[in-house]
Amino acid sequence: MHEPRYAEPVLTWYAEHARDLPWRRPDASPWAVLVSEIMLQQTPVVRVLPVYEAWLTRWPTPADLAKEPPGEAVRAWGRLGYPRRALNLHASARAITERHDGVVPADYDELRALPGVGAYTAAAVASFAYRRRHAVLDTNVRRVLARVVTGVEYPSKTQTAAEIRIAESLLPEDPPVAARWSVAIMELGALVCTARTPRCADCPLVTECTWRLAGKPPYDGPPRKGQTYAGTDRQCRGSLLAVLRHAEGPVEKALLDDVWADALQRERSLAALIEDGLVDPLDDGRYALPS
DNA sequence: AACGCGTGGTC
DNA sequence: TGACCAAGCGT
Known part of the structure; x- marks a missing residue:
């Protein structure tokens, strides 16, 4: 069997450089993976870690959280930001308890039907918790593919159908391998192919990256509006x-x-x-x- | 499809 | 120092 381009060097790189994160450990339950994915939506890993640990200690299963009033979830959310995610996670816990016998679904469409679970999160949970084969397209992966495949510094503001096709075309055939590829390419974006100062010298794809081969042309698209916050x-x-x-x-x-x-x-x-x-x-x- | 939605760290 | 950025989602 012939794996898609890029798979071997990225998988090899990941085996050596992956961070030891609690939701990636073998004993992490699908519920733990779901909790981590919701918390990681727009919030950096270092801020998620302590809240994640406290959350899973207190509510090790969806049924444990489902018993609580939603306000307890909001309180335990602390300062992670976007507190509606706490409400979504609580509502998901109740839906999982009532509709799925307390088991986080493995099916993409059933995951997608949970509140606060969009295309990315459904693919991530199916892939990371259940070793399913899905294109996992988050901001990290979009940036890596923009550079390596398309040859531009940053992806467009909104996701395109072309990006999804590219991501799917790069997915290894065997589901467990595809799942590992998905977390690996995401990790590469998080640690090496970063937004500001990519560490191309440490990149397993440095010799075949279209953007680097083109001399790293700077982003020339429309200005990306920054989020103002003070006074809003x-x-x-x-x-x-x-x-x-x-x-x-x-x-x-x-x-x-x-x-x-x-x-x-x-x-x-x-x-x-x-x-x-x-x-x-x-x-x-x-x-x-x-x- | 663009916008609103929290918070804190970085250079 | 103030933009920019961080494992998005819902409308």
Whole structure:
């Protein structure tokens, strides 16, 4: 059997350089893999690690989390950011408990149906937890393929059908090998083919990388808008929710008013948090994490 | 399809 | 020092 191009050097590189991450260990359950993948959406590994450990110690199975009120998940989420992911993970735990007999599904479409599980996460869980064969296309893989295959420094802002075809064409035939390839190419993007300063000297694909062979032409596409944060509703929401996370129980409105001066923005953000199910307005005028 | 959604580290 | 970036998702 003839594996696709790139597979052998990348798999060999991974065998030597892979990080020892808890969700990659042999004893990591599919639930542990799912938890890690949701936490890792837009959040760096180093910040995920302590929260992941505490989470799985407290809730080793989906059923353990499903018994809790959603607010406990939001509180345990800490400062990982995008706290709706905590709500999604809690809702997924309940769906898994009720619809899948407490077992994280292995099927891509069933995974995809869970709240907060999109194309990437479904492929990642099927692949990493169950050794299925799926193209796993995250920001790391997209960047590696943009450089090695397409010859440009950065991928487009939005995923294209062409990228998916490329990723699928590079997948080894044997599912367990494909699963290892997927985690390996992702790790290569995370450790070597990084966004800012790629370490081409350490790259197993250095001799065949289209971008490097072309002299590393700099990105020339449209300017990629940076995310501003200071003064946004996002920052306001974060400040409001932090008050509730730190409180033992329900809080008076005045405590929320204290953390954000702009009343209009504060009210708008609080209303949005309530709408999102992250905050529960009580009958007595106080506010709490959702029960 | 572009935008909103948290937080913190880096150069 | 302020952009940029980090294992995306839902609308």
